Structures are given as structure tokens and as C-alpha cells.
Amino acid sequence: MTALFSTACKRLPSWYARHKRDLPWRRTRDPYPVWISEIMLQQTQVKTVLPRYHAWLDRFPDIATLATADLDAVLHAWQGLGYYRRARLLHAAAKRIMDWHCGQFPNAFNDILALPGIGRSTAGAIASFCFGARHAVLDGNVKRVLRRWLDRPAARESALWDCAERLIRQCRDPAEWNQAMMELGATVCRRIPHCAHCPLSEHCASAFRATPPTSAEGKPRIQRLHWRVHLHLHPEHGLWLERRPRDGIWGNLWCPPISVLEQPPKQPPCHIHRLTHRELYLYAAMEPDEPRGKGQWSRKLSHAALPTGIARLLQCHGLTA
């Protein structure tokens, strides 16, 4: 095992130097943009993040700007990225950095880990990329690489962490090593691996195996929900929106009032929005009466942080700017 490690520690960095992608967050060691990129990249692909990353840094160029911004401005910049809790925790963490760390992003691993929205893997990424700390990253890419390399397709997360930490202790440059492992998983050791191009294939227990390891066991069921979306339209004030609860789907975003339908209505849905584990059947209803409850009129929908599914529904009614 130790021999495998030392071989990998030499070959992978050399492969990375030749094949790494030129990504904007790899051009800096400033923790603020690195932090933003890491949060955006949680369960979100590089291609999706790229345009949002530039727009975000344009809108919130530093921690102080983010900390003093309105939550709605933060959510609006996050619109369409999903997992909106990330945006709320990013905002909260910026405020905490102002209060607890004098506006300076902390450089100690445990202080980074203590920030909202930052777990062990993201803390390891920031600490190694920006401060050269010997802490491992274990994301989806690294897990896939290690499970194959060790030929332990069912390895527990704790075992993978142990392996990742052992490697980070042996490597020459922790920042380079973490980047290289992720890059290998993202570009070579994919769901269908390209073993012929892999620098570790000689010592990989799964290399060139005919059947790629099957990942999932029982497939999760898709929940089908039918939601009535109540559209209160005012000739002058626009559309009535309510803020959704902080926790749960579309947390803190703005949305027309929604009621849950126990039975699917006879009419076809205006829009079907598919998420990872739900299908939302949306039925729009024009409401002539004044709305009840807490909310606000919105004239310019392009300025509100709306869920993508609702934005699409409104587009069908010619309501979005």
C-alpha cells in the first residue's frame, strides 16, 4: 500500500501539471473568491458555475460588500443555482467574518470549518488552496477515484477519509494534490473511466475492468406533487409574492401563494418542473380577489429571486420581463 502511495504521489502531480484546466478560481490564492467558488461548486458542475462566479464577484467584490448586502440581493445573484440554503449561509458567514475575524477570512482550518456552510471537505479545499495546509478534500470526484483505486466500491466514507488524509500527508504539495485528485475524477476517472489516459492505471485495482462499478442500489422514488399557484395581478402594482419559509424547498425565495392539491385536477398542468427527487405539477390560477397574508406586490419580476420552476410558469403567462 505504501508503495502505491509513493508512486501516485509522483505521477499524479506531473499529470496534473500537463492536463489541468484553466479555471478562474485556480488563478488566485485570495480566500474570498476561492470560498465563493467552492460553495457554488457544491453539487453543481463547473460549466454551470462559471458564469455565476464572474457575475457574483462583479456584484459582491469582497467580504464587506457581501456582509452588508440585503439577503434578497444575495438570493437574486444565486437564482437558478439551486440549494438556496447555500446563499443564506454564505451571507451569514460573511457577517460572521466581519464580526469575529475583523473582516479577514480566517486562515486556520478549524476557524474555516466553523463557518456556516463549510464542512470538512470545503474547509480542506480552502485551507490547502489558500494557505497550503495539509488537509484533504473528499468530494464526489475523489471518492470515485479512491473507491476504484483501492477496489473497494462499497467503502464507507470514514475509510475514504482515512485514505485521503494518508495521501495528503505523503504528497509534496497539498494544494496541488487536492486539485489533481479532483481533476482526475472530473476528466478521466468519470462514471465511465478513461483508463488509457490515467496516470495511475498501472497501479489501479480496477483499471480496464469491463464493467464500471455500479453506484446506486435502490433507486429513490420520484415524488409527484400537484401545486396550485395563485396569481394575484394588480394593474398598477404587479404580481403578489410571498417569501417562502427559511427551511425547505426554495427557502427564502419569493413566490406567488401556493396551495397543495391532494388530487390532480382534470385540467392539464401549466408547467411541469422536474427536480432530482420530485416532479412538481404546477397549475396556475388567476385570482380576482385581494391577497391575504404577508407578502408584497412586485412590478419588476426580473428583480425578485424566484425559483426557476416559478419563473418558467410565469413565462408561460407572459409575465416575466
Add this chain to the structure above:
DNA sequence: AAGGCGGGGGT
């Protein structure tokens, strides 16, 4: 240990 949380790209 398990479940909730979005939206989009790849195949």
C-alpha cells in the same frame, strides 16, 4: 446513518 435540499449537464 439517513434524509432533505435544485437545477442542469452528460450519456
Add this chain to the structure above:
DNA sequence: ACCCCAGCCTT
């Protein structure tokens, strides 16, 4: 169609 993505937080 289905899988997966630079995961984290709560229970």
C-alpha cells in the same frame, strides 16, 4: 430516461 455534480446540515 437516468446518473451525477468541488456537500452541508439536521434529526
